[in-house]
Amino acid sequence: ETGVTQSPTHLIKTRGQQVTLRCSSQSGHNTVSWYQQALGQGPQFIFQYYREEKNGRGNFPPRFSGLQFPNYSSELNVNALELDDSALYLCASSLDPESGANVLTFGAGSRLTVL
Amino acid sequence: AQKITQTQPGMFVQEKEAVTLDCTYDTSDPSYGLFWYKQPSSGEMIFLIYQGSYDQQNATEGRYSLNFQKARKSANLVISASQLGDSAMYFCAMREPYDITGGGNKLTFGTGTQLKVEL
Numbered sequence: 315e316t317g318v319t320q321s322p323t324h325l326i327k328t329r330g331q332q333v334t335l336r337c338s339s340q341s342g343h344n345t346v347s348w349y350q351q352a353l354g355q356g357p358q359f360i361f362q363y364y365r366e367e368k369n370g371r372g373n374f375p376p377r378f379s380g381l382q383f384p385n386y387s388s389e390l391n392v393n394a395l396e397l398d399d400s401a402l403y404l405c406a407s408s409l410d411p412e413s414g415a416n417v418l419t420f421g422a423g424s425r426l427t428v429l
Numbered sequence: 430a431q432k433i434t435q436t437q438p439g440m441f442v443q444e445k446e447a448v449t450l451d452c453t454y455d456t457s458d459p460s461y462g463l464f465w466y467k468q469p470s471s472g473e474m475i476f477l478i479y480q481g482s483y484d485q486q487n488a489t490e491g492r493y494s495l496n497f498q499k500a501r502k503s504a505n506l507v508i509s510a511s512q513l514g515d516s517a518m519y520f521c522a523m524r525e526p527y528d529i530t531g532g533g534n535k536l537t538f539g540t541g542t543q544l545k546v547e548l
Binding site: 345347349354355356357358359362370372402404406408416417418419420421422423425 | 433462464466471472473474475476479520522524534535536537538539540541
């Protein structure tokens with residue numbers, strides 16, 4: 315089975331621009347979560363989509379938005395980029411979010427640099 | 430609020446030795462899950478081991494075991510027989526119970542421990 319794939323792997327943007335990051339979930343998974351990992355820090359939860367609906371959000375401004383498609387792949391959009399948005403963005407997929415030992419399978423991330 | 434504390438920014442261990450990575454957590458919920466992930470320099474987070482708050486026994490997965498002490502709110506990872514390929518960043522994380530804000534899969538991570546395995 316294929317794992318979680320993310321694109322692009324690296325990208326450079328300037329302040330004020332917009333970016334779209336993409337994620338293909340692991341086969342059979344219907345839930346996608348996005349995390350931001352700043353340098354030297356642990357990942358922080360941005361939001362989660364379950365069967366195309368957002369059902370959880372962390373403490374991030376509305377500039378961060380997302381989408382999940384019928385095939386359960388997902389996009390993360392960030393508008394009006396700021397320097398502090400420079401980070402590794404991790405996508406994780408999983409099964410039904412309410413099940414017990416539900417393990418998140420992470421992709422390798424998209425490293426965003428904002429100049 | 431949920432909190433994970435990893436107090437060891439970096440650890441060194443000799444190949445074939447065992448090493449313990451510390452993790453303490455704070456939560457007021459009786460139901461929670463604890464995870465350990467490994468992050469090599471490539472960036473991908475690799476799942477290692479899971480412990481549920483109601484599990485009676487400590488979790489084990491091959492060379493990984495979790496020393497779960499509920500009263501002390503600690504969930505230390507023990508790696509036995511360290512290998513050079515174990516050199517990576519290790520994160521402890523806690524999953525909150527399902528709620529409207531996190532949707533059931535929200536993980537709160539610690540700041541990580543950088544492990545270096547030496548010959």
